[in-house]
Amino acid sequence: MHQHEVPSYLNQDNLGPWEIYLEQVDRVTPYLGKLAYWVETLKRPKRILIVDVPIQLDDGSIAHFEGYRVQHNSSRGPGKGGVRYHQDVTLSEVMALSAWMTVKNAAVNLPYGGAKGGIRVDPRKLSRGELEKMTRRYTSEINFIIGPDKDIPAPDVNTNDLTMAWMMDTYSMNQGRTATGVVTGKPIALGGSLGRRDATGRGVFVAGREAASRIGLEVVGSRVAIQGFGNVGNASARIFHDFGAKIVAIQDVSGTIFNGDGINPHDLLEFMKQNPDVTAYPKATTIAKNEFWNVETEFLIPAALEKQITLENAGHIKTRIVVEGANGPTTPAADDVLRERGIIVVPDVLANAGGVTVSYFEWVQDFSSFFWTEDEINKRLEKIMVEAFKGIWDVAQDKNVTMRTATFIVACTRVLEARALRGLYP
């Protein structure tokens, strides 16, 4: 039933996201040349830790949650990747996300391997005190395998800078000294970095701009549609807008709005502070949910959930460049349709790498306890994204493959080069 060897610790009938990742590795293997000797390394997470996280709830009872930390690879440096709290988190998902972190970190040439963690919990059902206790106990359980020189967590779905502050504090208390660099995405007051909030959106913009320059498309005056107005979506919108592009459509959970002359995202954000429903925004018209995919644009930025561009809408999307702000927004089948239609897709592992890049800057700053200005951070981010884009674009042209495949080729080559150089211990 499976093409792939099924690890005994996964559901034998449903490999889930891990299977998608394995297929991606298979697709890239023919391009790896002699390094394919080591490809099995990519198919096996280095270390998987499953921990019990018991906490006393506010009512006095004890609840047990299942926590994970997967270190997929450490060939290029310590593990790096977020921690998510969600009731549907599974080991397969965390494994796949950790592997994609390996790919992403290598794609933009950060000195990291890949990791990911999470707790199977619906955080909305916990009080703030319970969340803190759960976070501290989880951190304490994974204490041995994390650290600034081992594995550095960061915020992800349903975790934030406060969660990171708790993790940093718990780890530091366990170690008997302050170790700010054990997590990134911390509050500025505790060794966090400036520019992290907008980092992913800024990276999305740079990736889009670079793609445009390759096909002679002007960003100034171009039309942009953005799905999702959370952290990534609104930062992308603001930065595209400030550069002179027109944000013509925005979709979020509350609805979809359109304005052919452009929506000012700063104004929309101000408005949403009072009224979180975008459809109530007076300077745009509300359109049907599916209409979003028919809006004519030069840039389409899915920055919300996975599996949004599918066989159903891929055939009539009218855009030149898709920049994947979210993780996995395009299904493999839709990917093929977009390629046939000549639409460039800047894949998630490259497009949304701005977040982990500024995490990297935060970690670097924490080592020296010497902090950079926001301007310095943005410049460095720009440089890393531009270089990464160039390398991947050239491989895509050279080998006549999509940017997604090219990103995997570049990333897997870097990981396996390191693997081969380091050799096998002992």
Place this chain on the structure above:
Amino acid sequence: MNQHEPQAQSESQVEDLNLWHAFIDQIETSQQYFRASSETLEYLRHPKRMTTVSVPARMDDGSVRFFTGYRVQHSISRGPSKGGIRYRAGLNLDEVRGLAAAMTIKCAVMNLPFGGAKGGIDVDPKTLSKPEIERMTRRYTSELVDLIGPDKDIPAPDTGTNEQIMAWIMDTYSQNKGSTVTGVVTGKPVAMGGSIGRVEAAGRGIAYSIFGVAKRENINLEKASAAIQGFGMVGRYAALGLYERGVRIVAVSDSSGAIYAHDGFDIPALLEHKNQHGTIMGFNGAKRIDHESLLTLPVDILVPAVREGAIHAANAAKIEAQIIAEGANHAITRQADTILEREGRVIIPDYLANSGGVTVSYYEWVQDFNNLYWTEDEIRSNLEQHIQHALDSVYSVKLERNVNLRQAAFILAVSRINESTNLRGLYP
């Protein structure tokens, strides 16, 4: 399913031999005794930490093979976790966590200051050369180096591993740490921090537990007979221990077959024969019998010391022995357990019967802290006393609660774990 022996009975295959399921079953059966401390039972359902690691190792032909390794730390409520490492083809996480949980219970029954753990690699070590096993072992150890340690989690030998492998683990851990740490594993060679008497400990422990139970059941050991399934490290020293106390060992078996002698075997001579020829076959005066009939001989004492599920629903009713000591972990299936109980047999559960190994492992760990080593006499007399104390405690629970020895041992263990869990409280 853990059917890895070809001679396993087809009937037993319908029974669930998943060791984790067996443990959860035991917890569920025990729920009625623990209304006040069901929180502890809930803890026991959730292994503290389960680690899976990728173990790439260079083969002699230059290629790289990837193995999957595990280490489950089930509980550390009473102290660092303790448990063996097995190399077995088909090893999976359910088997490892089932065994880890059983170690938590066993250590608590014996009142050792340990929680339970277990680990291993999904590999048939017979398919690897010695250098390949060494490289695989060293890489596996290296992956776990942050999780194990004399004050955290202490591995030991188990199926498919031995004292040489423990020496490699100790060396790799020590090299990683930059100083010699003998106490990180037990079951080491005596030449490098191992304990005298460790090799024979599991077998001798079985014999000691039988002595205690026989006394309570009014069985005169000097007139008693016994059949021992298995003549490996466990079975042979169980046989020797019983023989030295005057028990007639009328049947033994090993992988080559089973033999019978009505007047009993001269066990030291049989050991000598096994050492010389690698098999018990061909021993003077032995009559060959088939494997399965060894279990159903009219003897007083039966020791299944080969594998889990050896006594199952289809053969349990035919067993005639009054005392059955579970030499192998989970040698008796849940269904067989019920049948034997109905027939009035006394079962010494694995938690108690084969705890000699971990108890002498405990002595080894203690000796490693001190770098001061005990004599064989000290080890043996401590072990016998230790097992008698555990039996006393289990019997007092048995009488108080009117349950069998297995249930009594489990209740005793959970009560002890409960006490330490409550005293320590919940962090943070």
